[in-house]
Amino acid sequence: MGCCESCFGDQAKDYDRIDGPRETDPLINPANGQPTTQQFGESIPQPSIPQPKQGDEVSALTRILQKTASDTVDVAATEGRGIEQREFNDKAKQYSNKVNMVLSSSGKRYSKQSIPNGVTAPQIILASQPISVADVDLISTAALKASQALKDVKVEHKEDLVVPFGVP
Amino acid sequence: MTVPLDRIPDSLGYLVLADDGAVINSGGDLENNEDIAKLFLQMVHTASRIPLSSSKKDKYRKISVVWDNFMYVITVSQHKVFISKRKYIPPDPVTA
Numbered sequence: 322m323g324c325c326e327s328c329f330g331d332q333a334k335d336y337d338r339i340d341g342p343r344e345t346d347p348l349i350n351p352a353n354g355q356p357t358t359q360q361f362g363e364s365i366p367q368p369s370i371p372q373p374k375q376g377d378e379v380s381a382l383t384r385i386l387q388k389t390a391s392d393t394v395d396v397a398a399t400e401g402r403g404i405e406q407r408e409f410n411d412k413a414k415q416y417s418n419k420v421n422m423v424l425s426s427s428g429k430r431y432s433k434q435s436i437p438n439g440v441t442a443p444q445i446i447l448a449s450q451p452i453s454v455a456d457v458d459l460i461s462t463a464a465l466k467a468s469q470a471l472k473d474v475k476v477e478h479k480e481d482l483v484v485p486f487g488v489p
Numbered sequence: 490m491t492v493p494l495d496r497i498p499d500s501l502g503y504l505v506l507a508d509d510g511a512v513i514n515s516g517g518d519l520e521n522n523e524d525i526a527k528l529f530l531q532m533v534h535t536a537s538r539i540p541l542s543s544s545k546k547d548k549y550r551k552i553s554v555v556w557d558n559f560m561y562v563i564t565v566s567q568h569k570v571f572i573s574k575r576k577y578i579p580p581d582p583v584t585a
Contacts, residue, residue: 437565438568443569446550446562448497451553453579
């Protein structure tokens with residue numbers, strides 16, 4: 322928490338320093354053939370460099386790098402050590418138990434919809450004779466009648482659902 | 490265990506699904522047809538909830554989805570869904 326506060330605290334200050342008038346400076350100075358050997362975190366330009374501006378740029382760059390490195394949480398490095406399969410299964414079980422506990426108290430239940438075990442020889446069932454036309458007709462008629470019946474369901478008004486109670 | 494689904498008579502295509510709907514095997518008209526696989530899985534789940542008799546152990550063996558000239562035959566085995574698309578040739582003449 323302290324780290325975050327300090328990061329955000331001086332953020333504006335940092336950017337002010339970086340995005341100052343140096344924005345217009347050339348990134349590569351052709352007059353300077355010296356390779357950039359600035360180390361991480363060095364902010365003072367080397368006295369041997371004839372153009373001190375480049376040293377500033379490099380230090381600004383390293384500062385950005387350093388800041389980014391300190392701001393970034395490397396998830397892969399901290400947690401990517403690989404969970405054992407057994408541990409993974411244990412955790413999965415633990416979490417699903419917790420989910421079920423919460424859901425059971427709220428009246429719902431989490432359960433994976435499972436399909437029945439079914440038949441032993443599917444190819445025989447699939448290759449069997451198709452159902453007869455009479456059966457198809459029977460189901461079609463029944464479905465048609467059911468849908469018609471559903472359409473015909475009407476609400477008949479008998480009495481008020483909301484009645485005044487205790488009103489003089 | 491491999492089921493010879495391509496040797497089913499009048500077969501036009503087939504699909505084998507895992508119980509989460511993933512396509513395990515497919516061929517013919519239904520090759521890699523994941524959209525229709527989802528629909529079939531929903532039908533299987535719905536059908537599983539329909540009681541066939543007073544005994545809860547009774548489950549359907551076969552779902553037929555019949556169109557004018559083809560049909561889908563669906564069955565479940567070993568927690569896998571097998572779907573076959575076949576030509577629909579009525580077994581008996583229409584007796585009106």
